[in-house]
Amino acid sequence: TIYENILQNLNAELNSVEAQLAQLDIQKREATSEKRWVDWVRRYEEQYQNLDNLSEIEKKAYIAALVMRLVVHLDGDTKEHTVDIEFSLPVVGDQLVYKDPKRKSQGYDIIDGESVLTITADFQDRGGIKKKDLGVNT
DSSP states (O other), X not given: OHHHHHHHHHHHHHHHHHHHHHHHHHHHHHHHHHHHHHHHHHHHHXXXXXXXXXXXXXXXXXXXXXXXXXXXXXXXXXXXXXXXEEESSOOBTOEEEESSTTOGGGOEEXXXXXXXXXXXXXXXXXXXXXXXXXXXXX
16 A cells, blocks of 8 residues: 555665664764874873873873773783783774875874783792882781
8 A cells, every 4th residue: 555655665764864874873983983092192192202201190190091901810820920901092003094195184094903902921020129129018
């Protein structure tokens, strides 16, 4: 009937609009992610170039803005520690790639990195700095 055809057309249009909305949502999330990355770069670029000149408080603030969480695991057999550093942005291996390196005004693409860096190392005490030298009560 005519009502079924109208209903089918409305459903098809609804599906089309929902698909467009989903695509726009993806684009918005990507743009937001790029903006966060660019804002972060803009904010911390100068500090990054002068890390050695920062005070201890400024260094701690810089790291606190970068790192969300540290997770340390000990492998009881190998005595190796695994440290997972979870960053607030995907900065591990991220890249800013110019569309035309000779004409940077043409724009660039942001290639997201990872948000987690895993380091595995043997941190066993080998007779170096003693706990008492660090002011730690044993």
